Amino acid sequence: MMKTRERFLxxxxxxxxxxxxxxxxxxxxxxxxxxAIWGEAAADIDTMQISKGPSPEHVFGTDxxxxxxxxxxxxxxxxxxxxxxxxxxxxxxxxxxxxxxxLIVGGRFGRWIVVGINIGVAFPGLLLAxxxxxxxxxxxxxxxxAIALAMVPNYGRFTHNLAASVWGRDFIAAAEVLGVPTWxxxxxxxxxxxRDPLLVNAAITAGGALVSFAGLSFLxxxxxxxxxxxxxxxxxxxxxxxxxxxxxxxxxxxxxLAGLTFVLLGEVLGKALTPTTRRDVKSRFRRHMxxxxxxxxxxxxxxxxxxxxxxxxxAAPGDKGWGSLVHGVSFDVARGEIVGIVGExxxxxxxxxxxxxxxxxxxxxxxxxxAQFDGQPLTLKTGTHAxxxxxxxxxxxxxxxxxxxxxxxxxxxxxSQVAEPGVLHLGMSxxxxxxxxxxxxxxxxxxxxxRRYGQYPHEYSGGMxxxxxxxxxxxxxxxxxLADEPTTALDxxxxxxxxxxxRRINREDGTAIVLVSHDIAVVTSLCSRVLVMYGGRIVENxxxxxxxxxxxxxxxxKALLATxxxxxxxxxxxxxxxxxxADFSDTSRTPG
Amino acid sequence: xxATTTVLASTQGWxxxxxxxxxxxxxxxxxASLVLLVTLSFLLVQLxxxxxxRVSAGEMASPEVVEARRVxxxxxxxxxxxxxxxxxxLFTADLGVSYNSRLPVxxxxxxxxxxxxxxxxxAVALVLVIAVPLGLAFGALTRxxxxxxxxxxxxxxxxxxxxxxxxxxxxxxxYAFAVSSQLLPVAGRSGLSSYILxxxxxxxxxxxxxxRIVRAETLTVLEQGYIRTARSKRxxPIxxxxxxxxxxxLTSTFxxxxxxxxxxxxGTVLVENVFAWPGLGTTxxxxxxxxxxxxxxxxxxFYGAVVLLINLVVDVLLILLDPRTALDKS
Numbered sequence: 001m002m003k004t005r006e007r008f009l010x011x012x013x014x015x016x017x018x019x020x021x022x023x024x025x026x027x028x029x030x031x032x033x034x035x036a037i038w039g040e041a042a043a044d045i046d047t048m049q050i051s052k053g054p055s056p057e058h059v060f061g062t063d064x065x066x067x068x069x070x071x072x073x074x075x076x077x078x079x080x081x082x083x084x085x086x087x088x089x090x091x092x093x094x095x096x097x098x099x100x101x102x103l104i105v106g107g108r109f110g111r112w113i114v115v116g117i118n119i120g121v122a123f124p125g126l127l128l129a130x131x132x133x134x135x136x137x138x139x140x141x142x143x144x145x146a147i148a149l150a151m152v153p154n155y156g157r158f159t160h161n162l163a164a165s166v167w168g169r170d171f172i173a174a175a176e177v178l179g180v181p182t183w184x185x186x187x188x189x190x191x192x193x194x195r196d197p198l199l200v201n202a203a204i205t206a207g208g209a210l211v212s213f214a215g216l217s218f219l220x221x222x223x224x225x226x227x228x229x230x231x232x233x234x235x236x237x238x239x240x241x242x243x244x245x246x247x248x249x250x251x252x253x254x255x256x257l258a259g260l261t262f263v264l265l266g267e268v269l270g271k272a273l274t275p276t277t278r279r280d281v282k283s284r285f286r287r288h289m290x291x292x293x294x295x296x297x298x299x300x301x302x303x304x305x306x307x308x309x310x311x312x313x314x315a316a317p318g319d320k321g322w323g324s325l326v327h328g329v330s331f332d333v334a335r336g337e338i339v340g341i342v343g344e345x346x347x348x349x350x351x352x353x354x355x356x357x358x359x360x361x362x363x364x365x366x367x368x369x370x371a372q373f374d375g376q377p378l379t380l381k382t383g384t385h386a387x388x389x390x391x392x393x394x395x396x397x398x399x400x401x402x403x404x405x406x407x408x409x410x411x412x413x414x415x416s417q418v419a420e421p422g423v424l425h426l427g428m429s430x431x432x433x434x435x436x437x438x439x440x441x442x443x444x445x446x447x448x449x450x451r452r453y454g455q456y457p458h459e460y461s462g463g464m465x466x467x468x469x470x471x472x473x474x475x476x477x478x479x480x481x482l483a484d485e486p487t488t489a490l491d492x493x494x495x496x497x498x499x500x501x502x503r504r505i506n507r508e509d510g511t512a513i514v515l516v517s518h519d520i521a522v523v524t525s526l527c528s529r530v531l532v533m534y535g536g537r538i539v540e541n542x543x544x545x546x547x548x549x550x551x552x553x554x555x556x557x558k559a560l561l562a563t564x565x566x567x568x569x570x571x572x573x574x575x576x577x578x579x580x581x582a583d584f585s586d587t588s589r590t591p592g
Numbered sequence: 593x594x595a596t597t598t599v600l601a602s603t604q605g606w607x608x609x610x611x612x613x614x615x616x617x618x619x620x621x622x623x624a625s626l627v628l629l630v631t632l633s634f635l636l637v638q639l640x641x642x643x644x645x646r647v648s649a650g651e652m653a654s655p656e657v658v659e660a661r662r663v664x665x666x667x668x669x670x671x672x673x674x675x676x677x678x679x680x681x682l683f684t685a686d687l688g689v690s691y692n693s694r695l696p697v698x699x700x701x702x703x704x705x706x707x708x709x710x711x712x713x714x715a716v717a718l719v720l721v722i723a724v725p726l727g728l729a730f731g732a733l734t735r736x737x738x739x740x741x742x743x744x745x746x747x748x749x750x751x752x753x754x755x756x757x758x759x760x761x762x763x764x765x766x767y768a769f770a771v772s773s774q775l776l777p778v779a780g781r782s783g784l785s786s787y788i789l790x791x792x793x794x795x796x797x798x799x800x801x802x803x804r805i806v807r808a809e810t811l812t813v814l815e816q817g818y819i820r821t822a823r824s825k826r827x828x829p830i831x832x833x834x835x836x837x838x839x840x841x842l843t844s845t846f847x848x849x850x851x852x853x854x855x856x857x858x859g860t861v862l863v864e865n866v867f868a869w870p871g872l873g874t875t876x877x878x879x880x881x882x883x884x885x886x887x888x889x890x891x892x893x894f895y896g897a898v899v900l901l902i903n904l905v906v907d908v909l910l911i912l913l914d915p916r917t918a919l920d921k922s
Contacts (some may be wrong), residue, residue, distance in 0.1 A: 119625045122903055123896060124858035131632075131892050134880055135639045211757045215862050218759055219877045238763055238866065241778075245767050252760045259755045359823055362736035390826040399824040406817030411839035411914070421825050469821070 008272040016271075020264035027261050030077035042071040051244045060246040063236070072233060073250045079229040081258060083144045083222075084210035090148035091209070092202050095155025100186045102160060103167055117160065120153025126212055128153075133221045140229070143222035147212050151205060158201055162194035196273040200266050207262030214255050230255050298330065301372050305332040306480050306512045307356065311369035312380060314351045314360065314536075322365065326351050326536045333480065336510040338503075340523030340544075342560065343533035349516045352533070353484050357399055358385035373397060374479045394425035398473025402485035404465035408457040414468050415441070415453030421475040433475075440471040444501060463494035470501060480512045481505070487522060499526055520560055524548055532557045611911060622904045629896040633889045634678045637665065648691070648883040665885065682893070688886035692879065697890045700875065705894065707781055708860050708871035714787060715794040716853050722799045724845060727806020728833055734807070735814050746807070753800035758859040762793035762866035779868040790867045794859050798852040805848050806841060813840045843914045850906030854899045 011017045046066040053061045060069040098117065102110035120128075125147070132146035166172070167190060175185045216222035217231025225232070230251040237248030301308040314326035326348040333339050341349045355366040356373075360382065368380035374396045378385060385393060401407040409417060415437055422433035434453065441449035444467040457465060466486060473481055483502065487495040503526060505511050517523050523530055524544050532540040532554060540554040552558050637644050645662035646653070653661070666674050681687050687697035734743040756764075769789060770778035777786045813819065814837065822836040864873030872891050879887040 115624075119628055122625060122854070123899055124855045126855075126858035126861065127892070127895055127899070130858075130861065130876065130880070131636060134636050134885075134888055134892075135641075137641075138881065207755070211755075215757060215759055219862065219865055220881060221877065234759070234763060238766075241763070241766060241771055245771055248763050249767060252763050255760055256752075256756055259757075260752065263751065263755055357824060359820055362738045385826075387826075387828070394826040397824075399821070401817055401821065403817055407821045409818040409822065409836055409840070411842075412835070417821075420827075424825060424827055424831075472821075472825075 004273065011268055011272045016264065017268050020261070020268040023257070023261040023264055027077065027081060027258060030074055031081040032078075034074045035078050038071045038075050042068060042075040044068070051240065053244070054246070060250050061244055063233075063244060063247045064240055069244070069246050069250050072228065073230065073254050076229050076233060076251065077254070077258070079140065079223060079227065080210060080214060080231070080255075083140055083229065084147075084206055084213050087144045087147040087151065087209045087213065088202060088206040090145070091151030092155055092198070092205065094148065094152040096159050096191070096198065098152055098156040099159025100163055100190070103163055103190070104183050104186050106182070114160065117153050117156045121157050123153075125150040125154065125208070126215060129212060129216060130219075130221065133216065138221050138224060140217075140223045140227065143213060143216040147209050147216070150212075151209065155201070155205065159194070159198065162197055163190050166190050166193045200270040200273060203262055203266035203269055207259045207266070210262065211255065211259050230258075301370050302332045302334075303372065303375070304334070305372075306335045306337075307331075307333040307371075307373050307514070309356060309368060309371045309380070312352060312355060312371070313367045314348065314355055315365045317363050317365075324536060325364070326355070329533075329536075329538050331531055331538060331541070333512050333514055335479070336506065336512055337529065338506055338513045338515065338527045340527035340530045341514065341516045341533060342518065342520050342523050342530060344560075345518060347533040348536040349518075349533045350484050353482050353514065353516050355380060357397065357482055358393070359399075391425045394421055395476030396479045398470075398476075398478040398481045400466065400469050400473060400481065400483040400486045403489045404462050404469060405489065407469055408460075408465055410457050413454050413456055414460060414465075415455075418453075418468055418472045418475065421472060426476055436475065437471070440474050441468065443474065444468070444471045446471070462490055463497060466490065466494075466498055467501065470498075470505070474505065474509075477509065478511055480514065483513060483515045485517055486515070488517070488519070495522070502526065520547075520563075532560070614911065615908070618904065618907055622900055625900050626897060629900065630679065630682065630893060631675075633893045633896070634675055636889060636892070637667075637885050638671070644885070648885055650883075687890045690879070690887045691884045692882050692887070697886050700887060701872070701890055701894055704870065704872045704875050707869060708864065708873060709898075711787070711790055711794065711860050711863065711869065711871060712853070712857055714791045715798075715856055716849075718791055718795040719799045719802055719852065719856075720845075720849065722795070723802035723806055724838075724841070726799075727803040728810050728837065728841070730803070731807040731810025731814065732829070732833060735811060747804075750800040750804050754797050754804070756797055757862070758794050758797060758856075759862035759866050761796045762790065762863050765789045765793050766866065779866075781870055786867075790863050790869055793866065794856055794863045798856055798859075802845070802848060802852060806845055809841050809844050810837060813837050816840075839913075843910060846906055846909055846913065850902060853902050853906075857895060857899055857902070 012021060044067065046062060046068075048066070049055075049058065049062045050066040051062060051064055052058065052066075055061065058068045058070070060073075063069055063072070098113070102113045102117075104110075105113070128150035129143070129146040132149050133142055136142035136145055163186070172185060172189060175189055176182075180188075213222060214229065214231035214234065217229050218235045220235060223229045223232045228236075233251040234248055234255070237244070237246075237251065241248050301310055309332075310330045312326060312329045313324065315322040315324050317323075329348070329352055331339075341352065343349045351360065351364075354360045355368075356371070356378075358378070358380075360366050362382055364382065366380050366382050371378040371380045374392070376389060376392055378389070408414060415434065418440060419428075419430075419433035419437035422428035422436050423430060426433075428436060438449045438453055441452060446452055446464060446467055452460075452464075460468065470481075481502070486502070487498050490498065499522065502513055502515070506513055513526075515523060515527060520530075524547060527544050529541070529543055530547055531538050532542070532552075534554075534556045540552060540557045542552060542557070546552075547557070547561065550561070552561055640647055643658070645658050645665060645667055648665065649658045649661040662668050666677065669677075685698050687701075689695070690697055690700055693700065730742070730746050733739055734746070766778055766789065769776045776789055777783075780786055819832075819836060822832055860869075860871065861873035861876065863869065864871045865877055868874065872894065876888060876891045876895075878884075879891070
């Protein structure tokens with residue numbers, strides 16, 4: 001992780017950083033020096049040039065009193081920006097104090113303060129500011145105070161939320177044990193820990209304050225004549241917009257530019273102060289050495305097989321071009337066969353399965369020499385399969401995923417999700433699909449399926465959700481079920497039930513199954529044949545019985561097998577494991 | 593735990609149902625906020641530095657006029673009596689008389705509120721109609737890091753639009769459509785065409801902000817496992833986005849939408865003053881400048897109550913949309 005200083009320099013060097021720096025410098029320059037340089041010229045009343053359009057002397061023309069619009073806008077920067085910054089300063093300090101207060105005083109009183117803050121947050125800042133300006137009267141100072149006060153609840157809640165999350169940590173408890181007074185802990189230990197987000201938020205808040213201040217002045221509740229800020233100028237300009245539009249438009253543009261400057265500042269501060277969390281595609285997947293030849297089955301595709309794939313490749317974009325994740329995998333699945341794919345995480349087994357299903361999406365890239373499912377050729381590419389195959393695949397190919405907690409839509413009833421393939425691909429009406437779905441739910445042993453149909457996923461247990469997923473797949477009498485770690489997220493007893501359910505479906509309906517798992521014990525108990533994947537390729541293709549009998553050829557398979565404890569395993573020795581960082585890739589070209 | 597709630601409710605009776613408990617708590621909070629709002633509005637006049645009667649009557653007023661104003665404001669009575677009669681006034685819809693127009697305050701509010709509420713509701717409708725489909729579409733277009741150019745353009749344009757405050761948007765729109773091209777009326781409330789500019793001015797910023805949020809939420813939803821499940825069922829994009837993505841966006845959209853709506857109620861004050869819209873926003877600014885305190889207090893209570901009511905409605909809507917949020921809250 002980069003240090004804050006380095007990140008600052010990096011961000012400042014980016015186009016966004018340069019833009020922010022220039023904008024801030026310009027705003028600062030105008031706020032500090034514009035009144036001194038142009039103050040008198042801006043007040044100069046040119047009676048010969050009242051309400052004139054652009055001219056060489058007056059770039060944007062003159063207002064109703066013959067004063068230069070551009071110069072007045074530049075001079076008004078100081079009041080507009082300084083008032084906004086003052087309001088932000090007061091508001092931020094007040095917000096931090098009131099946000100920390102509940103933690104310092106604690107107990108019932110502290111909770112009441114939080115309730116007070118929350119009620120304050122409910123009211124929009126501008127309404128609060130208008131209400132305060134009733135008390136404080138109409139002047140620049142009053143408007144500043146009103147905006148600052150209106151800012152306090154919002155900033156207070158922000159501070160409170162941040163501080164409360166730090167408050168529970170160990171070093172706070174340690175400080176308490178050492179007898180440090182609570183208020184001291186709050187300021188010396190909590191505040192420094194939440195400083196960065198508070199700063200970022202302050203920059204954005206300042207932009208809001210600038211706009212609010214202009215708003216109040218525009219309403220006539222802020223700066224009063226003869227002083228002027230952008231809001232006041234806008235107010236005067238709007239009444240004469242038909243005569244001299246520039247009198248309203250120029251200060252208007254100034255407000256937008258100044259507002260954007262604070263947004264940019266907040267953005268840059270945010271980037272510089274928070275550690276980079278940019279998700280990197282290539283870091284999500286383990287990359288392998290680019291491959292030469294295909295691995296696994298060879299020869300032309302097997303037209304009798306339910307699934308046949310030749311030279312499937314998956315790649316991910318990275319800084320140094322494309323990185324290969326799966327390189328040239330080929331395999332066949334016969335009708336009614338149960339095939340297992342094992343391998344450690346990152347070996348490409350799930351990617352293989354998802355790309356066959358056409359569910360691998362950008363930015364990953366998929367390609368294959370040829371592929372065929374249930375008599376229909378598949379063009380394996382990124383994104384989903386051709387929509388002309390929708391009905392064929394929707395009926396014939398079912399998928400079950402690892403995490404039943406996330407694979408059902410929480411916003412829809414489970415039953416309607418189970419019934420969906422019927423409506424989509426089998427030409428069923430809604431009510432026919434409903435009774436078919438209830439039948440399927442019963443067949444996967446979900447009791448009281450009538451009632452369960454209308455329930456939502458959060459009312460189901462993990463095992464029941466996985467059964468519902470399987471029931472969804474069974475709507476169309478599938479020729480093949482692709483199961484991606486279907487039992488990994490489940491309890492051991494539930495695991496066994498799901499596996500025996502899959503076995504029963506295979507036996508009774510002759511449905512072929514491809515089961516992806518990292519658990520070789522699960523795979524050998526269910527499958528007749530096992531594909532072992534390592535480093536993005538198939539390193540071994542072996543019958544389950546042979547595997548159990550210890551006839552594995554590839555060293556990785558042997559190592560994987562050795563990790564499975566049996567009844568004969570010596571319990572006095574530590575559990576066997578594949579050593580961290582062990583590399584079998586130099587032997588991975590051994591044909592399987 | 594969640595799976596057992598239905599069972600619990602049936603064994604212990606409906607009064608222990610978590611929804612009902614939440615609803616009662618939420619309503620209590622609403623009433624407490626309302627009481628606080630009324631109390632603070634009452635104190636508004638008391639807190640004015642110096643002599644509120646003098647401020648209200650004006651610097652030049654004679655002592656007799658000031659005393660008369662003091663009696664009219666009720667400031668000669670003990671504070672607690674003033675407070676109680678303030679409440680009685682609210683319950684009997686007798687909010688006093690506006691100094692300026694000499695009309696009963698309640699009549700002014702009833703005459704002016706519809707124009708403001710129409711403006712706000714039309715703007716909210718426009719925000720939702722624009723932000724939800726647009727956010728969904730941009731989310732779909734830029735999912736999985738595709739179309740980086742579109743994403744950068746969208747981010748920049750929506751950030752700029754979100755920064756433009758409603759009163760500025762109003763001024764710019766007036767210039768573009770009423771001054772330069774004279775297509776639409778510049779101010780006032782007469783006929784449907786007079787609504788166009790104020791409503792757009794009010795909804796431009798919130799639309800940009802909400803579109804950004806809907807897009808971000810769409811991207812999050814598209815990464816979820818259940819979307820992969822839906823795609824494995826091979827359906828068209830309309831069904832995928834309409835049935836499987838959209839319902840999962842609504843919770844966050846309505847939460848943020850509620851906050852935006854509160855801000856838009858405040859925004860009407862500014863927009864009304866740009867377009868000389870005959871609503872409460874122009875009235876409150878005039879009455880603050882005229883020190884017409886009974887009217888100011890009543891309008892502030894009205895605005896505050898509308899905002900609190902919106903928050904309440906949004907929270908209740910959220911439970912109906914997604915029962916789990918309510919259960920988490922209570």
